Amino acid sequence: MTADLLSGFIARTKTDPAAPALLTRAGTVAYGELAALAGRAQAELTTLPPGPVAVLAQKSPQAIALVLACLAAGRPVLLPPIDLGPVALRELCERAGCEQVLAADAEQAAEHPDLVTRVIAGDSDGPPLPQPAPVTAAHTAFILTTSGSTGTPKLVPLSSGAVTRFTDWAGDAFGLGPGEVVLNYAPLNFDLCLLDIWATLRHGGCVALVDPAVAANPRHVRDFFAASQVTVVQGVPMLYQLLGEGEFPRVRHVIVTGDHAPAPVRAALPQRFPNARYYNVYGCTETNDSFWHEFDAAEAAAPGPLPIGEPLPGVVAVYEHSPDPQRAGTAELLVRTPFQTTGYLSADPGTPAARFVTGADGRAYFRTGDLVRRDPDGRLFLVGRDDFQLKVRGVRVNPEQIERVLLEHDDVVEAVVVPARDGGEVRLTAFVRRAHTSGLSGLRLRAHCATRLPRAAIPSAIRLVEHPFPRTSTGKVDRKRIAA
Secondary structure, three states: OHHHHHHHHHHHHHHOOOOEEEEEOOEEEEHHHHHHHHHHHHHHHOOOOOOOEEEOOOOOHHHHHHHHHHHHOOOOEEOOOOOOOHHHHHHHHHHOOOOEEEEOOHHHHHHOOOOOOEEOOOOOOOOOOOOOOOOOOOOEEEEEEOOOOOOOOOEEEEEHHHHHHHHHHHHHHHOOOOOOEEEEOOOOOOOOHHHHHHHHHHOOOEEEEOOHHHOOOHHHHHHHHHHHOOOEEEEOHHHHHHOOOOOOOOOOEEEEOOOOOOHHHHHOHHHHOOOOEEEEEEEEOOOEEEEEEEEOHHHHHOOOOOOOOEEOOOOEEEEEEOOOHHHOOEEEEEEEOOOOOOOOOOOOOOOOHHHEEEOOOOOEEEEEEEEEEEOOOOOEEEEEEHHHOEEEOOEEEOHHHHHHHHHOOOOEEEEEEEEEEEOOEEEEEEEEEEOOOOOOOHHHHHHHHHOOOOHHHOOOEEEEEOOOOOEOOOOOEOHHHHHO
16 A cells, blocks of 8 residues: 555656656755655665654655655654654654654754664665555554644554545545645644645645745745745645735635634635635544535635535544533534544553544544534534533633634634633633734723623633744644643
């Protein structure tokens, strides 16, 4: 199955080695060059003991070549978040069974001298990538991690078969073939890279890599996007905020994922990408993409959240309704996808095994922990997280639902609600980033919330800030840092 995953890439290196594979701010890397980098890296891998390896690397052509080499060698490859502290990184590698921790450059190795065992930077003068090692569909290709925003990151193994099926779907759904340029904004360890990088390279397209060192710089992101002549873009709402007011008529597909997209972000999409089709995509690291919803310019400008849409081909969903009267009308979403993991690695401490359950059909389902509701038209909407439920003055509330209501206000750019205990009572504080030109006040926001939320869900305090919120390596708001 690894042969299936890499077959398109290898074929492209042979039929058109000069075709662009990667665009960076330093220049273009052709398919032939990338294959040579990977071939040299694979030759070095043969000198290492067998077993899974961890690749500790910032996103770069050398890092991508190293991952390709691991896949071709049939080695499961752990891609940990590199912004974790050294103790947490070592623990992740040990739990994944990775005795070898590889870096793609000496600078990255120098940051973790007690952890990195080998620097494999590759060489464009190396041999071409050889025929991949034969493995079964059940063989682990990638080991990803959950975000860790609600606890210790969990290890999520994805089989070669699951990755092959996902890259099949993504290539067909968005036309990721020759001539297409797909923006990659997410870090290398994030599951969005399965589409941005691995599906694109499998189908012969070109990946435009946003440099992690300047990924928070709006001017760089906007200029690089325009210069790369991107045709397909996938990203969290923050990416679309960074792109500013530019217009990009070459873009054919715009995919919003990873987080609730505020109405002002959505409303700007048709002007920014006048010739594109727009999609809201929902999924978890454990299952990969599960639902998608195509929306038009009118729906983009409408208030309120977008529906998550319809299940992807082969996806089966179950809605488990709660007997809790405080959650009437909502249900937890359980899904089974062709792209999902079979479970967390057994070495994960304290892993909730109940996340993976057997359905009435005898098949494995993943309990997403996401609460959904149907509107009168039958459309499915995310309400919040089951594990974010709190009791305030005896009433169950969901901070994510409060955040969604705050984000419905036109002058709100970002919002996070965090709980704190005052004696034995839970109090909610909302941190809100308002638009620079806004005169928004906490009093007006409380009035906004009062018309849309039960009394117990109205935050006790609203703090207005002008600066962007801290983010995790996956681009999501870092709730731990805000709460601290």
